[in-house]
Amino acid sequence: MTGMLKDKTRFVPPPKLPPPTPVVDLSDAEMRMAQDLLFFAYRDFTNVADQVLEELGLGRAHHRALHFIGRNPGITVSSLLAVLRITKQSLARVLNALVDEGFVAQAPGFEDRRLRLLTLTEKGAALERRLFDAQRNRISQAYKRAGPQAVQGFRGVMRGIMDKGARDYMDGTGAAEDA
Amino acid sequence: MTGMLKDKTRFVPPPKLPPPTPVVDLSDAEMRMAQDLLFFAYRDFTNVADQVLEELGLGRAHHRALHFIGRNPGITVSSLLAVLRITKQSLARVLNALVDEGFVAQAPGFEDRRLRLLTLTEKGAALERRLFDAQRNRISQAYKRAGPQAVQGFRGVMRGIMDKGARDYMDGTGAAEDA
DNA sequence: GTTTTAAGTCAACAATGCTGACCCATTTCG
């Protein structure tokens, strides 16, 4: 019985204390820091919108859909799937909720009537605005404090981290890209 | 019936097509872009480690725990909770799995024997290394391409986006901070 | 007129958050 640890087989004797953490080279520490940066910044950035979402019984997935539909009015379901990289079923849940509650409207395509062109309703645009405003504060504060040059660097690095596909999407001016 | 849309009440007539997306001011577009950057960079960065994790039947939550224990050898459970900002129960699931499978070791504190000091076992450190290596490529590529100045900017902006608490943690040299 | 394609749907499952309610061992404090 190792004190409070009960006898749970779970106890493993400590490896002589701090396993000396290799500390390979300097840039290694930089890379570790980048992990932290991404984790914290993303977590806290997304959290900003959560309060508003909770009020409405929506989740982050809904926010993402609203965001990308707002940025790409008339986007098709399959393009949206390609951007989000989730399955049709996952999107369906979220999208149906948004349509049911009047945040998103869908119209059949003109040329190809199989397509469902997605747009935000006014209600949807208003919600997206609200969510955006919350997050915008964060960003603009951070941008302001860091300065325009830092912003340039930020963009460059972030672009470098993402997949080529995402980079391409972003280069498409935010208009619906072709998967 | 409106073609393929069946009769699902779900159909909402299109709002005259692209609700003109206000386009308030220039900096607004910048902020929107930042949302995209964060979403894509974070998604693709975390994805990098997923393959390795899947092999082992572990998830991202396990990775996070490994990461922060690795960076803060001897961290207590409550400090880890404070860093991750999740509940004890959520952490327990993940931590128990890691201990059971020999990735993490725990030792009672010397001064205060209620504490459980967490460290990576060699096996755990090796796994963390593996996961890290995958992600390191991304980062170092991005850093290299963007240049050292951009990296500075990246850090500044990311720090600005996160909560003060996270910033403080990071300033603690990555050594276990006091909640 | 057959085959693709865009979209929708049912069912079931897994990971990871959460809350609420307790228990135990240790430390602290009156």
Added chain:
DNA sequence: CGAAATGGGTCAGCATTGTTGACTTAAAAC
């Protein structure tokens, strides 16, 4: 010393959001 506070653990149940697999329907393409 004895009570309260603290660090940690656990059971049970639930929500969100991701996954697979299998199948349908409507429209387009060939």
